[in-house]
Structure formats: C-alpha cells, structure tokens
Amino acid sequence: QQPVQSPQAVILREGEDAVINCSSSKALYSVHWYRQKHGEAPVFLMILLKGGEQKGHDKISASFNEKKQQSSLYLTASQLSYSGTYFCGTESPNDYKLSFGAGTTVTVRA
Amino acid sequence: EADIYQTPRYLVIGTGKKITLECSQTMGHDKMYWYQQDPGMELHLIHYSYGVNSTEKGDLSSESTVSRIRTEHFPLTLESARPSHTSQYLCATSVEGEETQYFGPGTRLLVL
Numbered sequence: 001q002q003p004v005q006s007p008q009a010v011i012l013r014e015g016e017d018a019v020i021n022c023s024s025s026k027a028l029y030s031v032h033w034y035r036q037k038h039g040e041a042p043v044f045l046m047i048l049l050k051g052g053e054q055k056g057h058d059k060i061s062a063s064f065n066e067k068k069q070q071s072s073l074y075l076t077a078s079q080l081s082y083s084g085t086y087f088c089g090t091e092s093p094n095d096y097k098l099s100f101g102a103g104t105t106v107t108v109r110a
Numbered sequence: 111e112a113d114i115y116q117t118p119r120y121l122v123i124g125t126g127k128k129i130t131l132e133c134s135q136t137m138g139h140d141k142m143y144w145y146q147q148d149p150g151m152e153l154h155l156i157h158y159s160y161g162v163n164s165t166e167k168g169d170l171s172s173e174s175t176v177s178r179i180r181t182e183h184f185p186l187t188l189e190s191a192r193p194s195h196t197s198q199y200l201c202a203t204s205v206e207g208e209e210t211q212y213f214g215p216g217t218r219l220l221v222l
Contacts, residue, residue, distance in 0.1 A: 001169070002152070032209065041213035041215050041216050042200070044211065044212065047209075047210050085150070089209075091209045096160075097158060097168075099155075100152055100153040102152040103150075103151075103152055105150070
C-alpha cells in the first residue's frame, strides 16, 4: 500500500539534475513531497493535487500524473543544500492520511 | 510562534521500563500523528488522531498506546520498553481537511 520510490539513492555534482519517481498501486487524491536532512525531521516541500498540475519550489519542481498514479520530483541545477532524503507521501480518496515511500537519498557534491 | 514540541529529544532506558513520549503543538491543528522511523528508513504510521478523544492505530502494528485528552497534546506510551522499540519517533500535525503534515523534531529512543 505504500508508494514505491525510485531510485533509492542518487549522487550528483553541483549543477546536475535529477528526477525522483513515486508510484502508487492505488488511486491518488494528492501527492506530498518532503525532504529530511540527516538527524532532522522531515520538512514539507510541496503538495500536488489531482489534475496533473506541476509545481515549483525554487529549482525543485514536481509533476503529478493522476492516471498513471505517479509523481516525479525534479531537482534542477542541484545545490549542496539539496542533499537529504526525499519522501513522497500519497493520499488516496477517502483515506485522510498519508502513506510514505521508503525515501530517496540525494547526495550533492561540490 | 506556532510550533510542534517533542520531549525528550533523546532517551536511553532499560528493558521493561514504562515510558511516555510527549508531543505538544501550538499550531491549533486537529489532526496529530505518530510515526516510527529507523535510521535511513521509511516512515511508518503507528497512531493518529482526528481530534480530542479520537485515536486510531496506524499501518504498522505497535505495542504503544496514545491518548488525546487535549487538542494540543498527543502523548505516546510504551508500557514495557524492549530493545526492538529502539527507533526514532516523530510526531506530526495537520489541519482538518488537509493532509500536509508538519513534523516535530523527533525523539530518539534507545532501549538497552
């Protein structure tokens, strides 16, 4: 029931791009993205509601394909501060709570 | 300033002890959650509450219990701690009608 994230980990150099995918076997109402730095609590990045919208947060953006039941997070021109573990949280209709993926660890190196 | 507080931040305790992890929020949010997260691993929902006197078990079976007597307070209790309970416990809140969750700093528990 928990969404599947891929890849599990990615290593980037500053300025490179990356894509993190989140897929669910259930119909989705919304997808939430969080970033957790080592030793800290997860921090909310953005929410995408059904309708296929795309959102951005600085140079981090995301898309949501409701029909495919998946979302992608795009890290563009990555910065050192982007390092951390990214989790997607999915909400299904009438579920009223989030199911989190296993996380994707992003390491950005100078 | 609206915030979520968890105490203690770190706890080392012996097997068999009863412990209560505290979570308080000044966000005014109705919904509160407890997650268990092992280092580098995913978040597992163990309990949640939609409001006062409402508590539900989450997706991951847990030997802990919770109570929600006041909106701002959602303590988690382990009656008899065991080494398998060693983990990080995260409290989160959300507004009724929304699922965006705001996390507290977490409690790292080590049971010897």
